[in-house]
Amino acid sequence: MLSSIVRSARRGLVVAVASLALLSAAAGPASASPETIKRSLTNILFGPLDFVLSPIVGTRSVYNNLRDIDDTMGVRIFYTIPGIAWNIAFNAGGGVVRMITGLLEFVPGLILIPFEADMDPIFAPPQRADALIDEEYDLLTVKIGINYVD
Numbered sequence: 001m002l003s004s005i006v007r008s009a010r011r012g013l014v015v016a017v018a019s020l021a022l023l024s025a026a027a028g029p030a031s032a033s034p035e036t037i038k039r040s041l042t043n044i045l046f047g048p049l050d051f052v053l054s055p056i057v058g059t060r061s062v063y064n065n066l067r068d069i070d071d072t073m074g075v076r077i078f079y080t081i082p083g084i085a086w087n088i089a090f091n092a093g094g095g096v097v098r099m100i101t102g103l104l105e106f107v108p109g110l111i112l113i114p115f116e117a118d119m120d121p122i123f124a125p126p127q128r129a130d131a132l133i134d135e136e137y138d139l140l141t142v143k144i145g146i147n148y149v150d
Contacts, residue, residue: 035118037109038140043102043126046144050095053132053145058087060132061147087149094148098126 050057062083066076101123108119121127125148132145 034109034113034116036105036112039121039127040102040105040109042140042143043098043123044106045102045140046126046142047095047097047099047102049144050098050146050148051092052095054088054091054095057091057132057145057147058089058149059084061087061091061149091146091148094125094146097123098146 062080065083066080069076071079101121104122105119112118126143126146127141129146129148130150131143131147133142135142
């Protein structure tokens with residue numbers, strides 16, 4: 001009887017220490033704002049719009065590339081259709097990945113709000129890529145129609 005109580009207490013202590021170790025490792029570097037939840041909400045809200053706008057963004061990207069390159073007319077003609085298809089697919093996939101990472105960062109973002117901590121972005125391109133709409137507000141960063149190919 002006494003040995004089962006000791007085993008149970010030891011098991012509880014091991015679980016508590018392991019839980020504390022996991023929680024302290026997951027917090028990441030400290031910062032002064034709840035950026036994780038802000039980034040998560042931005043990605044959840046605007047990822048689907050990136051998916052919907054991928055035909056516009058993909059076609060625009062190919063058009064800009066065709067203007068800026070010094071290739072022959074044959075390359076420009078034969079590049080256009082596969083280039084547009086590739087860019088549309090890649091940008092649509094980027095919108096889906098953006099939405100998924102927003103969902104994955106949501107719960108840690110909620111947990112980190114009281115601690116004023118931040119975690120590194122799972123998917124960084126939305127912060128640094130060119131977009132059709134790119135506006136910074138206090139509450140959210142509105143970045144819609146991101147070009148994930150460049």
